[in-house]
Amino acid sequence: MENVNLLIGIPAYNEAKILGRVLKSLPRKIPGIANINVLVVDDGSTDGTAKVAESAGIIVARHLVNRGLGGALKTVFAYARKNNFDFLVTMDADGQHDSQDLTRILTPLINKRNDVVIGSRWLKPNSAPFSRRFMNKLANYVTLIFFGISTTDSQSGFRAFNKKSIAAVNLQTDGMEVSSEIFREIISHKLSVREVPIKAIYTDYSKKKGQSLANAPNVLIQLLLRLLR
Template sequence: MGLSLLVAMPALNEEATVGDVIAAVPREIPGIASVEILVVDDGSTDRTGDIARTNGAAVLRHRSPRGVGAAFHSALAYGIQRQADLIVTIDSDGQFDPGGIPFLVAPVVAGEAEFTTASRFKDPNLVPRMPRIKRWGNRMMSRLVSRLAGETYFDVSCGMRCYSRRAALHLNLFGRFTYTQEVFLNLVFKQLRIVEIPLAVRGERLFGESRVASNLWRYAVQTSRIIFRSYRDYHPMRFFGWIAAGLITPAVGLGAFLFAHYLRTATFSPYKWTGFAAAGLLILAVLVLQVGLVGDLLNRHRVYLEEMLYRLRDQGRPPS
């Protein structure tokens, strides 16, 4: 008996492409018994929803634009409610080829991964054409996530992905602006298996511009904030420990300078201020470490609560 697959597409004013993307989704995939298509209409003002329905997709509509992260949350909740065994996300703007879905699904069906993602940069021969600043930004974001996760990833921002039911049930995300990088950290910290699948992807949209990455600086700030919040929540002692180390280092330097000055001159003048500064930095470092200890305690409780939430979701019951 095969598995059920939900193909979810976030969409905002994509009437020019959404129908073609839906039509191109493979209906026969090895190991998959049924394929359902969901379009999350994020407050479109054009005929996106109508065209999606005409092409056989279920449509979940937001009354107003809430962001691609919120659209993913809605798709995830829908898939869990429908008891989907696998959830594939793919953009409705035509950048991704739905023909690549079987390649994404295969490792999950085979039990080799809980989460797979299309990778634009893992295979040098498949790197798409895109502005240099965008390519640089994607690679810097991948290096940052790789460093924080302790793994090597080539592309953490691609939206074409496949989630096993276990991965979907384990996800607890907070970012509404975007979600792609947060997913990596969330699943890595929960020790789920991640596989990158090199696939050919169009570097830029055929119509319009990305609502997420249209302002690259805003995108960088928003995603960095989401990433560091995730890291803070899952590794509070390490996060606050580095901050404390950054405070202790100048404190020790100032203290050493003042002590050396005293040995030479037998007086603290005119550098008494360095002693007060060093003491202030050390006190602040201790306070930061205490925040890390409290965060570590809360993190243990969060792990227990997330495990309970996972089991409730798996049983098909919403948390009370």
């Protein structure tokens, strides 16, 4: 086996209630990966999120204030570049993602077929609430119009990047619009991308997290402003 190093980056904001369970579910071994490292970005939490991660022996990067999803992902990418990781996987901290899908999302990278892999919740039937479906379809449409990419899940937080794409992706936004910005970077740097089906776990807790219909106009406006610059 090649000495392939993986970083799992988990942005977290006030996730102390569930984060320990998420970290415990992560596999210790993945076929084709020699070393698995985990980074939790505590994005200005006030509930002890960082302590939960530290007590599990996980490396924590702390933001003194809440910078948003984009700000947290900037820190994840910077850490991956600084430490020369071969692969990077981003996951949500709210328990929505199934760690058993890590092998599926990494396989195209391990086999050198793609630079970026998006885990899509919509390639399989799921019980996603209407607000999630609406927000995702809206963002997918914007992504298609501006970038020419037809995707089923532009807002997925479960993604995998190889070393080439880790170096290329240069995020500028701090908010939720970062998910669509990633597609701009994929197109800009001519990265090879594919979607793979993943399981989405919707609990009462996870349904309270993420984007809401009330926040949809603001997310869309911020995305359009960024795209039109």
